[in-house]
Every structure is written in C-alpha cells, then in structure tokens.
Amino acid sequence: MSTMVSPCPNRKTWDATVRVTGGHPQQLWGVGEAQVTAEGSGLQVDRVMVHDAEQRTVGYAQLYLRSEAERVVAGTVHCHVHRPQDLPVVAAALADWAREEHGAVLLRFQADILRTRGTTEALEAVGFTRPAAEAGPEEPRRLEVVLGETERDLSQRLSEATLDRCRTALRTPGVTVREVTAGSRALDNTGLRTRLITQLLEDLGEDSLLLVATETAETVGETALGYLWFVHTRGTAMIYRLGFTRRGRDLGMDDALLLTGIVELQKRRVQRLDGGDPDETEVPLVVRELSGTERAVLGPWELPLGRGPAGEFTEDVADAADEATGTAVAAELGLEDPVPAGSPEHREPEDEPEAGDGAERPARGRARRVRDLTRRVVGEGISALRDAAGR
Numbered sequence: 001m002s003t004m005v006s007p008c009p010n011r012k013t014w015d016a017t018v019r020v021t022g023g024h025p026q027q028l029w030g031v032g033e034a035q036v037t038a039e040g041s042g043l044q045v046d047r048v049m050v051h052d053a054e055q056r057t058v059g060y061a062q063l064y065l066r067s068e069a070e071r072v073v074a075g076t077v078h079c080h081v082h083r084p085q086d087l088p089v090v091a092a093a094l095a096d097w098a099r100e101e102h103g104a105v106l107l108r109f110q111a112d113i114l115r116t117r118g119t120t121e122a123l124e125a126v127g128f129t130r131p132a133a134e135a136g137p138e139e140p141r142r143l144e145v146v147l148g149e150t151e152r153d154l155s156q157r158l159s160e161a162t163l164d165r166c167r168t169a170l171r172t173p174g175v176t177v178r179e180v181t182a183g184s185r186a187l188d189n190t191g192l193r194t195r196l197i198t199q200l201l202e203d204l205g206e207d208s209l210l211l212v213a214t215e216t217a218e219t220v221g222e223t224a225l226g227y228l229w230f231v232h233t234r235g236t237a238m239i240y241r242l243g244f245t246r247r248g249r250d251l252g253m254d255d256a257l258l259l260t261g262i263v264e265l266q267k268r269r270v271q272r273l274d275g276g277d278p279d280e281t282e283v284p285l286v287v288r289e290l291s292g293t294e295r296a297v298l299g300p301w302e303l304p305l306g307r308g309p310a311g312e313f314t315e316d317v318a319d320a321a322d323e324a325t326g327t328a329v330a331a332e333l334g335l336e337d338p339v340p341a342g343s344p345e346h347r348e349p350e351d352e353p354e355a356g357d358g359a360e361r362p363a364r365g366r367a368r369r370v371r372d373l374t375r376r377v378v379g380e381g382i383s384a385l386r387d388a389a390g391r
C-alpha cells in the first residue's frame with residue numbers, strides 16, 4: 001500500500017480526530033504537551049497522520065523524539081491504527097518518517113489495537129521485533145474496566161472488604177477530597193508543587209480529572225495524603241499519574257480516591273478504563289476487582305533504523321536515554337514518602353521546569369510536499385470534527 005505521512009499542526013483538529021476515531025487518551029494533544037513540560041527541551045513531539053493512496057487516514061501517532069549522545073530515539077505510545085490489516089503499513093510509514101525526517105536510529109512502536117491472529121507476524125514481516133526485556137512465555141495483556149452507568153454497577157463488582165475500606169477512608173475526620181482545576185488555589189499550603197500541577201492541568205485541558213486528598217490536623221494544618229489523575233476521551237480513560245503518602249495508603253485513600261474518580265468518570269459518560277498491565281504489582285485493588293476482562297494486546301515492538309552520527313547504535317544507549325529523564329512524579333509534585341506509581345510509559349523530571357519550557361519542533365523536509373494534503377484534509381473535515389468534539 002502506498003502511504004504518505006502528514007504532520008498535523010492544529011490541536012483542535014488533532015484532538016477531534018482522536019475522539020471521533022476512538023483513539024487512546026495517550027494520543028490527546030495535551031498528553032504530549034504535558035510530557036514536554038515534564039521532560040523539558042530533551043523531548044520533542046511530532047504529531048503525524050498516515051494516509052493511504054486515496055488520502056484516507058489509516059493511523060496516527062504522537063511521535064516522541066529523545067536525543068542522547070547525538071542519537072535520536074523515536075517512540076509511540078498507543079499509536080492509533082484504524083484496522084488490524086493496516087498495522088504493518090502504519091508501523092513501516094512511521095519508521096520511514098522517523099528515520100528520514102528526524103534521523104532516528106530506533107523506533108519503539110506500540111499500537112492501540114488488540115493482538116489478533118496474524119498481527120504479530122505482520123509486524124515481524126516488516127522487521128519489527130519484541131524488546132528482549134519484554135520477551136517471555138506470557139503474552140502482553142491489559143486490564144479493562146467497563147464503567148457502567150451507576151454506582152450500583154460498580155459496587156456489585158467490589159468485595160465488601162474493599163467497599164468498607166473506601167467508606168472508612170472517606171469518613172476519616174479531617175480528610176477532604178477535592179477536584180482540582182487549573183485555576184484552583186486550594187492546594188497552596190498542602191506541600192504539593194502547585195505551579196507544576198497548574199501547568200500540567202493547562203496542558204491537558206478539559207480531558208483530565210485530578211483528585212487530591214488532604215488531611216487537616218490541629219498541629220500541622222492541612223497536608224496532602226495523595227492524588228489521582230485521569231486523562232480521558234469519551235470512550236476511554238487511563239490513570240495518568242498517581243501518588244500517595246504512607247499515611248494515605250494506611251487510611252485506604254488510594255482505593256477510595258480511585259473509586260471516587262471512577263464515579264466521576266461515569267458522570268462524564270466515559271465508557272471504560274484502561275487498567276494497565278495485570279502483571280504490574282502497583283495496579284490498584286479497585287481496578288483488579290472491577291476489571292472483567294484481560295485484553296490481549298501487542299505490547300511494545302522495536303525496529304533499528306540505522307547508524308547515528310556518533311556511530312553504531314545499541315539498545316543500551318536508548319535505554320540510558322530513557323532512564324536519564326528523571327524521577328517519579330509523586331516526588332516531583334511534592335509528596336513526602338511517595339509511592340512511585342506513575343504511568344510506565346512516561347518519565348519524569350529531576351528538576352521542576354519553568355512554565356513555558358518547550359522545544360522547537362524539528363524541521364521537516366517533507367513539509368512542502370505534504371502541505372497541500374494537510375490543508376485539504378483539514379479543510380474538508382474541520383467542521384465535522386469540531387462538532388464531534390463538542391468543545
């Protein structure tokens with residue numbers, strides 16, 4: 001299949017496309033912006049769509065570009081592929097774009113489609129392999145929580161012990177749970193780094209839900225027990241980041257805050273929650289009890305793209321680049337004794353960035369060739385996409 005890759009510079013068009021096509025929340029524009037805020041100038045994001053010969057979009061991805069020792073490593077997280085048969089076409093097109101436009105030496109590829117018959121073989125046929133760290137007898141899976149429509153739908157799937165733990169935590173004297181928005185000043189004296197939180201909230205926009213639990217005591221005033229952060233489209237939500245103090249965990253606020261957030265997602269008419277890898281020890285108990293199924297997924301794949309300017313490329317260099325991006329977000333946002341349970345796809349900063357830190361987007365050699373196509377796609381679809389976005 002002949003393909004063309006086209007950058008998308010318009011946030012409204014990009015996000016509307018994600019919502020209309022059922023893309024994963026990881027593809028929302030604000031998630032990429034928030035990651036740039038977290039990592040700083042060492043990260044660049046290129047948002048690209050893959051079109052077939054008839055100019056139909058067959059997939060799209062936020063392409064994360066990280067540099068280390070003059071080498072560029074490209075990566076996608078839950079890249080959207082419209083149909084399973086388009087998987088190798090989209091993967092190969094993104095690999096060519098990463099190599100030709102950004103000089104990348106490795107593409108780390110993860111798609112949002114399920115693992116079905118022939119999908120792994122299709123990726124292997126175009127040169128992709130599973131990372132050595134991911135290889136093993138167990139195939140990758142994801143937990144899925146169907147949210148239902150009422151609190152009763154949720155409570156019927158939870159054990160009495162878990163429900164009691166949540167109720168007790170929320171009824172603890174002095175404990176308060178708040179939804180935090182970009183303009184909130186309620187957390188100024190809780191020990192959280194509110195400037196960074198505000199910046200991330202502005203990056204994520206209306207597609208996020210941040211809940212914070214605090215405790216008020218006579219001797220020390222109000223302190224944070226923990227926070228839970230969701231990002232969502234209309235169809236799917238994910239746990240973006242979370243962190244709790246030891247005191248918060250002992251009270252059961254980790255489960256209580258998660259259940260509170262899921263109820264709020266119901267009100268927003270979100271249909272399901274991506275519960276993460278069932279083999280991860282940090283998957284919350286509420287998620288495990290509410291999840292009805294484990295979905296077989298493709299997991300991460302890699303394709304070496306060639307030699308970088310500094311010489312032969314090795315996976316060790318790429319792994320070192322990823323590790324160098326920093327510490328757990330719980331510590332960065334100011335929690336004492338945090339649980340480092342952030343999304344494994346994201347890395348966090350060692351130093352708090354200044355508001356507005358960002359990186360210039362790399363030059364794109366194909367911009368002139370695809371400009372007409374981009375304008376045509378945007379011109380024909382922008383009205384319908386804005387209506388579908390509803391915001």
